[in-house]
Amino acid sequence: MSVFPDWAEPVARYMLREGLANTLKLSAIALLGSAVIGITLGTLLTIRFLPTRALIRLYIEVWRGLPILVTIFIIFFALPAVSPTLRFDAITAGAIGLILWGSAQVAEATRGAVGSIPREQHEAASALGFGWVGRHVFVILPQALRRLLPPMVGLLVNIIQNTTIVQVIGAPELLETAERQVERLTFEGQEHAIQIYGAVMVVFFVISFPLTRLAAYLERRLT
Amino acid sequence: MTFLLAVGFLSDVWSFVQENADELKEGLVNTLKVSAIAVAGAFVIGVTLGAARAHRIPVVSQVAAVYVEIIRNTPILVQIFMLYFALPQVGIRLDAFTVAWLSVTIWGGAFNTENFRAGFEAVPARYREAGLALGFRGLSTFLNITLPIGGRIALPSSINTYISVVKNTSLMYVIAYPELTTVALQINALTLETTETFTVLAISYLTIVWSMSAVIRLLESHLALPEEAR
Numbered sequence: 001m002s003v004f005p006d007w008a009e010p011v012a013r014y015m016l017r018e019g020l021a022n023t024l025k026l027s028a029i030a031l032l033g034s035a036v037i038g039i040t041l042g043t044l045l046t047i048r049f050l051p052t053r054a055l056i057r058l059y060i061e062v063w064r065g066l067p068i069l070v071t072i073f074i075i076f077f078a079l080p081a082v083s084p085t086l087r088f089d090a091i092t093a094g095a096i097g098l099i100l101w102g103s104a105q106v107a108e109a110t111r112g113a114v115g116s117i118p119r120e121q122h123e124a125a126s127a128l129g130f131g132w133v134g135r136h137v138f139v140i141l142p143q144a145l146r147r148l149l150p151p152m153v154g155l156l157v158n159i160i161q162n163t164t165i166v167q168v169i170g171a172p173e174l175l176e177t178a179e180r181q182v183e184r185l186t187f188e189g190q191e192h193a194i195q196i197y198g199a200v201m202v203v204f205f206v207i208s209f210p211l212t213r214l215a216a217y218l219e220r221r222l223t
Numbered sequence: 224m225t226f227l228l229a230v231g232f233l234s235d236v237w238s239f240v241q242e243n244a245d246e247l248k249e250g251l252v253n254t255l256k257v258s259a260i261a262v263a264g265a266f267v268i269g270v271t272l273g274a275a276r277a278h279r280i281p282v283v284s285q286v287a288a289v290y291v292e293i294i295r296n297t298p299i300l301v302q303i304f305m306l307y308f309a310l311p312q313v314g315i316r317l318d319a320f321t322v323a324w325l326s327v328t329i330w331g332g333a334f335n336t337e338n339f340r341a342g343f344e345a346v347p348a349r350y351r352e353a354g355l356a357l358g359f360r361g362l363s364t365f366l367n368i369t370l371p372i373g374g375r376i377a378l379p380s381s382i383n384t385y386i387s388v389v390k391n392t393s394l395m396y397v398i399a400y401p402e403l404t405t406v407a408l409q410i411n412a413l414t415l416e417t418t419e420t421f422t423v424l425a426i427s428y429l430t431i432v433w434s435m436s437a438v439i440r441l442l443e444s445h446l447a448l449p450e451e452a453r
Contacts, residue, residue, distance in 0.1 A: 124321035
């Protein structure tokens with residue numbers, strides 16, 4: 001560890017163990033939540049029933065239209081004002097905000113993917129005695145998931161990067177832990193902001209770059 | 224009953240807007256100002272570097288590729304932190320307004336480079352060859368053939384980038400630049416009218432973003448290439 005100056009080792013340990021761990025945890029929860037809610041809503045959006053369509057459309061356009069920071073502020077500051085039971089800690093509020101945004105993206109992609117499955121598949125499944133749910137779960141979605149894979153990998157990259165927004169409400173993800181260390185060192189009279197925020201950029205790049213390559217590769221292979 | 228509650232709430236929101244009109248207007252103007260600069264900047268960067276990438280102009284193309292990959296694969300919030308909180312360490316002090324427009328311009332420029340690269344590359348080679356055969360030089364071929372056709376192909380994706388640029392201006396809250404989100408949180412801290420504040424903030428962003436999406440749909444049908452030109 002002698003290549004690193006003395007100040008760096010505790011900073012790196014705190015940022016990786018506390019910050020990166022929370023960033024990855026938050027990303028995993030947000031991805032899972034976005035996928036489950038988004039695929040469900042996107043599939044329901046293909047039903048020709050106006051009220052459900054209008055409601056899901058509204059959900060998609062609102063959470064895609066708002067900046068994620070504003071969504072997170074609404075959950076963190078405005079919901080407790082409406083009802084005291086709706087008080088969340090920073091990480092939970094951040095996860096909910098990311099899931100609202102992410103599920104809107106997934107729903108839109110799912111609508112396209114489900115719609116691209118030929119009608120004959122629906123008819124064949126119906127002929128075999130599947131109901132609407134069975135037809136979609138066992139026949140249509142497994143085929144649609146193939147087309148959903150590239151946008152889902154792209155979404156994962158965006159989710160990972162957008163977890164930093166949770167820093168604004170003080171959740172201890174990678175950027176927040178970096179800021180705490182920069183402030184601590186500045187207080188002790190040492191300035192290392194460029195090195196520390198630079199390290200944050202490197203960590204995000206190392207995670208995101210292979211994933212964007214993978215998304216581009218899947219896009220080319222599956223289309 | 225629900226109807227009366229809704230009417231009551233709407234009148235609360237309206238009197239909230241009137242009481243805080245000056246601050247809200249300042250925030251909206253600053254959001255639109257930063258967005259306008261960034262959209263113009265991202266357009267220029269996108270067309271220039273997108274052309275360099277599509278035509279594989281040596282050195283410029285490689286430098287553009289590195290720029291695009293760094294910006295796309297790191298969070299914009301960290302880029303803002305870098306510009307505002309880290310650069311002073313080496314003596315570069317930028318004020319909040321500069322960081323506000325600069326960071327979204329750099330970010331939008333990177334995504335737009337990809338949009339325009341894809342647009343220019345989608346122009347069939349036979350059009351460029353036809354231009355060259357008619358005696359156009361390289362640059363006039365680009366300006367008269369590749370740019371009008373490829374630019375139209377890139378238009379919807381580039382407007383999507385501009386929409387993200389507008390949404391990302393909300394992140395200037397972290398450097399206390401007085402755009403909509405910053406102003407709204409200041410009003411909230413003073414008045415404690417939380418529900419009204421966030422209702423107005425959300426409606427403001429949705430109005431801007433939904434208008435821009437409507438423009439995409441209008442332009443798409445208006446500027447769509449005739450089928451035989453593809």
